[in-house]
Amino acid sequence: MTFCENMFIADSLEDFFRFAECHNAIQTEIELQRIAPMLLQIMKRNPQPMGIKDNQSRFVYSNQAYIDLLNLPEGFELKGKTNSELPASTSEFSQMFIAHDRTTEKAGTTVKSLEIHPxxxxxxxxxxxxxxxxxxxxxxxxxxxxxxxxxxxxxISLFTNIVLGRIENAKTVTATQRTASEAWKLKTPTELLSEKVWEALFLYGIGLGDKQIGTRLDISTTAARARINRACQTLKIPVSQISDFMRARGWLSHIPRRFLHEYHRSLLLDEDI
Structure with missing residues (x-):
């Protein structure tokens, strides 16, 4: 099996996993012997969700991170099933995912999509x-x-840190904020902030000013600023550091439901995104 030009080349998926799981098997290809077990171990241990589907969009393998992402029941057997057969909120988009798979195969290169779901x-x-x-x-x-x-x-965090030159001081900011607020330990912003306050803070975190926030939320500029100040007081973080705090915590991924309209989204992206 080889990897080149954004594609894998293997004799078959069955061979891939047979070689991947049998490290001591006699193999005819040195490269397959070296890469297949390595890739499988990477997938098993990687914190990022990942896996493999066959050319009928049936799951062949997925790591635990992907199972956790879909919130599948413990012990659920994923292998051999398509997305439509999964007890997950994304199952209704199965036909769209199948179309994405076929697009990827025809493109002959890595294809990206933006998925917005629970x-x-x-x-x-x-x-x-x-x-x-x-x-x-x-x-x-x-x-x-x-x-x-x-x-x-x-x-978003990587792009912002590189463009704004924050890579060097990111660790310092993180350490300061960790001691400044117990909210650092929270997994999501809405565990401590109300939905309305989080809406205002989220918009502030992505760069909107008080007037723009007020317009977007249909409130006064004064009310917009009051919600931001309330959030900073609750989190015990100065307004001047709140944007860095949100990026470092990954809070910008928790888009308020109001802005998602509680819809799912599945969009193919251009190659250069």
Whole structure:
């Protein structure tokens, strides 16, 4: 099995997993012997959700992180099933996911999509970037797709830190805020803030001013500022540091339901995104 030009080449998915699970098997290809077990171990141990589907969009393998992301029941057997057969909030989008898989196979390169659905144990509606990479045999016939995903805030945080030059001081800010507030230990912003206050703070965190926030929430500029101040008081974080706090905590991935209209979304993205 080889990986090149954003695609995997293997003799078959069955061979891939047979070799991946049998480290001491006599293998005819040194490269397959080296890479297949390595990739399987990477998927098993990786905190990012990832897995493999065959060319009929049936799951061949997924790691525990993906199972947790979909909040599947303990012991649920994923192998051999399509998205429509999963007890998950994303099952209604199965046909769209199948279309994405076929698009990936035809494109011959990694294809990205933006997925906004209820994810995780708390089923919080949030955005994830899914990347799908085609797997072919040596006759260039599609065998399936390898997929992995990450919360959208990881891309936002990286981009913001690089552009604004915050990479060097990010650790310092994080350490200061960790001691400044018990809210640092919270997993989500709405565990401590009301939905209305979080809506205002979220808009502030992505760069909107008081007037813009007021317009978006249909409240006065004064009320918008009051909600932001209330959030900072609750979190015990100065207004000047609140945006960095939100990025460092990954809170920008927790888009308020009001802005999502409680819809699901599944959108293919351009290659350069």
């Amino acid at each position: 994810f995780g144990p708390q089923q919080i509606t949030q955005p994830y970037i899914f990347c799908k990479t085609p797997i072919y045999n040596r006759c260039s016939e599609p065998l399936g797709t390898f997929f992995h995903c990450m919360p959208l805030h990881e891309n």
